[in-house]
Amino acid sequence: MKNFITLADLPDFDQTLHLAMELKKQPTQWDSMGRGKTLGLLFFNPSLRTRLSTQKAAQNLGLPTMVMNFSQESWALEFEDGTKMSGLRSEHVKEAAAVVSQYCDMVAIRAFASLSDKEKDEAEIVLKSFAQYASVPIINMESATAHPLQALADAITLKEHQTPHKPKVVLSWAPHPKALPHAVGNSFVNMMGYMEADFVITHPEGYALNPEITKGIECTTDQQKALKDADFVYTKNWCSYEEYGQILRTDDQWMITPEKMKHTNNGKFMHCLPIRRNIVASDGVLDSPNSLVIQQSQNRIYSAQAVLKQLLENE
Numbered sequence: 001m002k003n004f005i006t007l008a009d010l011p012d013f014d015q016t017l018h019l020a021m022e023l024k025k026q027p028t029q030w031d032s033m034g035r036g037k038t039l040g041l042l043f044f045n046p047s048l049r050t051r052l053s054t055q056k057a058a059q060n061l062g063l064p065t066m067v068m069n070f071s072q073e074s075w076a077l078e079f080e081d082g083t084k085m086s087g088l089r090s091e092h093v094k095e096a097a098a099v100v101s102q103y104c105d106m107v108a109i110r111a112f113a114s115l116s117d118k119e120k121d122e123a124e125i126v127l128k129s130f131a132q133y134a135s136v137p138i139i140n141m142e143s144a145t146a147h148p149l150q151a152l153a154d155a156i157t158l159k160e161h162q163t164p165h166k167p168k169v170v171l172s173w174a175p176h177p178k179a180l181p182h183a184v185g186n187s188f189v190n191m192m193g194y195m196e197a198d199f200v201i202t203h204p205e206g207y208a209l210n211p212e213i214t215k216g217i218e219c220t221t222d223q224q225k226a227l228k229d230a231d232f233v234y235t236k237n238w239c240s241y242e243e244y245g246q247i248l249r250t251d252d253q254w255m256i257t258p259e260k261m262k263h264t265n266n267g268k269f270m271h272c273l274p275i276r277r278n279i280v281a282s283d284g285v286l287d288s289p290n291s292l293v294i295q296q297s298q299n300r301i302y303s304a305q306a307v308l309k310q311l312l313e314n315e
């Protein structure tokens, strides 16, 4: 594995999932593996879970970290080639990536979608530029279109709650007052491609995810029908993909409530966090014993650790 940009970069998804679950049992069994190396964490956007869980994962491997909040602490970066840099951007990614590569043996990056330019977002300019100009592996800590560390953590959580039968897993859109990216939804869909499950996506009219990603997957605008007998309900907001970046509705008809969960098969509730209570899901859902959201965030440590370990072994 040269870089970890999407789940498809993993040499073997099932083996990585197994490794992550083994690491959870004995987190510090390879605690000298990272000795003498450094992991750089570059944030162009805020984070709670990703930042701390990736640092914790690195700590478990004896791998020191350096963190930079690019949006507040560093020079604004230019990504366009051949630009006359007379504006606000003081440093080109060509130099920045080369410089960071001298200090770090791996660089993890968070850079969200702009939600204003679909073509640019889908080009993954920040991550791909770093991958092009850095001489060390690049790790995706949520990019414009993907959040593979979250999806791997979600796979661990699904596995930990494995049902005796083939489970029904539902990805349900939920309301949100802000326009949110598609990264978590996209990577969850990709991850479900590796799992044995009946998988259904439900969303209101106008909120279909990228059809290239959902090709071959059952999608319905009937949330009630989708939730029936579900073993897992994964809830997430995303803005419209077709009317890119737009919020088409803000009513609470799609919020997940205890009444809706009654139609499931005593279904478990999942969300990547952060979550807006009583907007995306009501208190009764989040405070129920069927909510797995805290466990999901715990599993972020082991998904990151499984990826970091494999990258360290590559060297």
Ligand code: CP
Pocket (backbone or CB within 6 Å): 046, 047, 048, 049, 050, 051, 142, 150, 272, 273, 274
């Ligand atoms: N789920 C997730 O990535 O959380 P943060 O945005 O807090 O890192």
